[in-house]
Amino acid sequence: MFDSSSPSQSVKLVDMLSLIVARLERLDELTEEINQLAKRHVEYGVKDKHYEYVGAALIWTLHQALRNEWSAELEAAWIKCYTILADTMITAAKE
Numbered sequence: 001m002f003d004s005s006s007p008s009q010s011v012k013l014v015d016m017l018s019l020i021v022a023r024l025e026r027l028d029e030l031t032e033e034i035n036q037l038a039k040r041h042v043e044y045g046v047k048d049k050h051y052e053y054v055g056a057a058l059i060w061t062l063h064q065a066l067r068n069e070w071s072a073e074l075e076a077a078w079i080k081c082y083t084i085l086a087d088t089m090i091t092a093a094k095e
């Protein structure tokens, strides 16, 4: 599914994390943008079940990166945040 080179993938991963964090408090104001993102993901070939895999990979990656600073509280917060965004994208992809 990912056909570009790895440096570009790293930038996209950071974009994705920035998107999640920057919009945490106002995701409801960004419905249109999230809808468009969801529709682009349909074109990339992304299916509902992939959101679960990417969510697990994201949590694993953050855990590896933060090591000792990682906590159960942080994990719960990231899971909550990712789940809200993923559920919004999955719903938008069906519209």
Ligand code: HEM
Pocket (backbone or CB within 6 Å): 001, 002, 003, 004, 012, 015, 016, 019, 020, 037, 040, 041, 044, 046, 047, 050, 051, 052, 054, 082, 085, 086, 089
């Ligand atoms: C909350 C979940 C997700 C967010 C916020 C997100 C965000 C993004 C963003 C910002 C981009 C950059 C391109 C664009 O804006 O269209 C992108 C690209 C991409 N994402 Fe996601 N994504 C999510 C979930 C997923 C999932 C579950 C998959 C499935 C494997 C996926 C696969 C891709 C692919 C294939 C690309 C294009 C990569 C390329 O052109 O090389 N994403 N994503």
